Amino acid sequence: MAKEDNKNTKPGFAQRFVDFFKGIGRSFKNMYHELKKVSWPTRKELINYSVVVFVFMIVMGVIIGVFDLGAGALIRLITG
Numbered sequence: 001m002a003k004e005d006n007k008n009t010k011p012g013f014a015q016r017f018v019d020f021f022k023g024i025g026r027s028f029k030n031m032y033h034e035l036k037k038v039s040w041p042t043r044k045e046l047i048n049y050s051v052v053v054f055v056f057m058i059v060m061g062v063i064i065g066v067f068d069l070g071a072g073a074l075i076r077l078i079t080g
Contacts, residue, residue, distance in 0.1 A: 011019070041049065
């Protein structure tokens with residue numbers, strides 16, 4: 001009977017407080033172990049990936065700029 005009563009009672013504030021910070025600590029510990037499994041790129045790969053992203057951003061910026069100029073000219077044509 002006593003065991004059944006303990007299951008239905010909620011832990012006190014202090015225990016919940018301690019469990020909360022234990023959970024945070026456990027999360028950081030798990031994150032650390034997962035980061036050790038990551039295969040990090042070499043310096044050359046990192047530079048290549050960065051250049052690809054930079055070029056892609058420039059190309060997309062030009063495309064969006066051209067569409068914006070075209071849309072602006074179309075709006076001026078319609079309203080003007």
